[in-house]
Amino acid sequence: MSRAFLIVMDSVGAGGAPDAADFFNDGRPDTGANTLAHIAASRPLVMPNLDQLGLGAAVHLASGQRPAGLKAVPEGLWGAATEAASGKDTPSGHWELAGVPVPWDWHYFPDTRPAFPAVLSAAVARLTDTGGILGNCHASGTEIIARLGEEHLRTGWPICYTSADSVFQIAAHEGVFGLQRLLDLCQGVADLVHPMRVGRVIARPFTGTPGRFTRTANRRDFAIPPPGDTVLDIAQAAGRQTHAIGKIGDIFSGRGIGRLHKGASDADLADHLIGLADRAEPGSLTFANFVEFDSLYGHRRDIDGYAKALEWFDGVAGAFIARLGPGDLALFTADHGNDPSWSGTDHTRERVPVIGWGAGAHAAGLVDFVDVGASVLDHLGLTPRKGVSFLP
Numbered sequence: 001m002s003r004a005f006l007i008v009m010d011s012v013g014a015g016g017a018p019d020a021a022d023f024f025n026d027g028r029p030d031t032g033a034n035t036l037a038h039i040a041a042s043r044p045l046v047m048p049n050l051d052q053l054g055l056g057a058a059v060h061l062a063s064g065q066r067p068a069g070l071k072a073v074p075e076g077l078w079g080a081a082t083e084a085a086s087g088k089d090t091p092s093g094h095w096e097l098a099g100v101p102v103p104w105d106w107h108y109f110p111d112t113r114p115a116f117p118a119v120l121s122a123a124v125a126r127l128t129d130t131g132g133i134l135g136n137c138h139a140s141g142t143e144i145i146a147r148l149g150e151e152h153l154r155t156g157w158p159i160c161y162t163s164a165d166s167v168f169q170i171a172a173h174e175g176v177f178g179l180q181r182l183l184d185l186c187q188g189v190a191d192l193v194h195p196m197r198v199g200r201v202i203a204r205p206f207t208g209t210p211g212r213f214t215r216t217a218n219r220r221d222f223a224i225p226p227p228g229d230t231v232l233d234i235a236q237a238a239g240r241q242t243h244a245i246g247k248i249g250d251i252f253s254g255r256g257i258g259r260l261h262k263g264a265s266d267a268d269l270a271d272h273l274i275g276l277a278d279r280a281e282p283g284s285l286t287f288a289n290f291v292e293f294d295s296l297y298g299h300r301r302d303i304d305g306y307a308k309a310l311e312w313f314d315g316v317a318g319a320f321i322a323r324l325g326p327g328d329l330a331l332f333t334a335d336h337g338n339d340p341s342w343s344g345t346d347h348t349r350e351r352v353p354v355i356g357w358g359a360g361a362h363a364a365g366l367v368d369f370v371d372v373g374a375s376v377l378d379h380l381g382l383t384p385r386k387g388v389s390f391l392p
C-alpha cells in the first residue's frame with residue numbers, strides 16, 4: 001500500500017505572494033521578500049537533490065526570480081503554493097497545508113509597551129506567584145534573554161514577549177525558574193489566551209549565566225487545536241498509522257498523531273525521517289517539520305547560516321529519497337517565508353515551493369495550500385474535504 005511523506009522546511013519561502021503588501025516587518029511591507037532567491041543572491045546554492053526535483057523552477061514559478069545555483073530541468077513534481085489564511089505564522093501555514101484553513105482572524109498583541117493588557121500580565125504573575133512579569137513587548141527571543149536574563153535571575157519574574165505572530169512567549173531559566181514550572185505556567189496562560197484567539201503560548205527555556213545565556217532544546221508550543229479534521233485526523237480515522245516528526249505534534253495539538261518522533265536538533269529529526277523511509281508502515285502518513293531554518297537562521301537574519309542549513313538539508317533529502325520505493329510519495333514544502341535579508345525579525349509573506357518525488361516529472365503549477373493535503377490524501381486513496389489533488 002502507498003505511503004506518503006509530507007515534509008515542511010519551516011520558512012523556506014519562494015517569494016511572489018500576491019498579498020505580500022498586507023504583511024509587514026518593522027513597518028516595511030513584505031512585497032518582494034523571497035527567502036530562497038535572496039539567500040541564493042548572497043552566493044549560489046548547491047542543492048542538487050531538491051533542485052533536480054524542481055526547486056529552482058518552483059521559485060521561478062512563484063516569483064519570477066531565478067535563484068543562483070538552482071537551474072536544473074525538473075525531473076520531479078514541482079509547483080508553488082499560495083496561502084489563503086490571514087496569518088503568516090506556523091499553525092496557519094501547517095493547518096492549511098493539512099486541509100484546514102484558519103477560519104478566524106488571530107488576536108495579535110500590539111507593538112507597544114506594554115504589549116499585553118494589564119489584567120493579562122497580572123494574571124500571568126498570579127499563576128506563577130511572582131510580583132510581576134518582565135519584557136511585556138515585541139522582541140526577538142535571543143535578544144530579550146541577553147537583555148533581561150540577569151534581571152530574571154535576580155527577581156524570579158518570567159520574561160514575557162510577543163512578535164508579529166499571534167503568540168505569547170515566556171522565557172525562563174531552566175535551572176533557576178525550573179523547566180516544569182515554566183511548562184505549567186505556559187499551560188495556564190494558554191488556557192487564558194486561547195479563548196482570545198491567541199494561537200500559541202511558547203515556552204522558551206534557557207540556561208547559562210549573564211552574557212552567556214543560551215536557549216535549550218526544551219521549547220514547547222501550546223497551540224489552539226485545529227478547527228477541523230486535518231489530513232492526520234482523516235488518515236488516522238481510516239486506520240492508517242500517522243508519524244509526526246519534530247514540532248508537528250505541538251502544531252496539531254497532538255491530534256491525529258499515532259507516533260511522535262522528537263529530537264533536540266534538525267539532525268536528530270533527519271535521522272527519524274531517514275529511519276521512517278525504511279520502516280514506516282504501508283499506507284502510513286509521515287508529517288515532518290524541520291524548524292531550524294526558521295528558528296536559528298530566519299528570525300536571526302543569518303543569511304550564511306540559512307544557506308548552509310539548506311545545503312545540509314539537501315543532502316538529507318537525497319539520503320531519504322534513496323530509501324523510498326515504488327508507491328511512495330514525498331512532498332517537500334514550507335509553511336511561510338522568513339527572508340533573512342529582510343528588515344525586522346518576523347516571518348515574511350511568500351508563496352512556498354512544492355517539490356515531489358514519486359509522481360514522475362510533472363508541473364503542478366500554482367496551487368493552493370489546501371491542495372497539498374488533498375494530494376497527500378489522494379495518494380493514500382483517501383478522500384479530501386478541501387482542495388484538489390495536483391498529482392498526475
Ligand SMILES: O=P(O)(O)O[C@H]1O[C@H](CO)[C@@H](O)[C@H]1O
Pocket residue numbers: 090139140141142162163164165167169202204295299
Ligand atoms: O524570536 P523567537 O523567540 O525565536 O520567536 C520567534 O518564534 C516564534 C514562533 O515561530 C515567532 O513568533 C517569533 O517570535
Ligand SMILES: [Mn+2]
Pocket residue numbers: 010011089090294335336
Ligand atoms: Mn513556521
Ligand SMILES: [Mn+2]
Pocket residue numbers: 090294295299347
Ligand atoms: Mn518562526
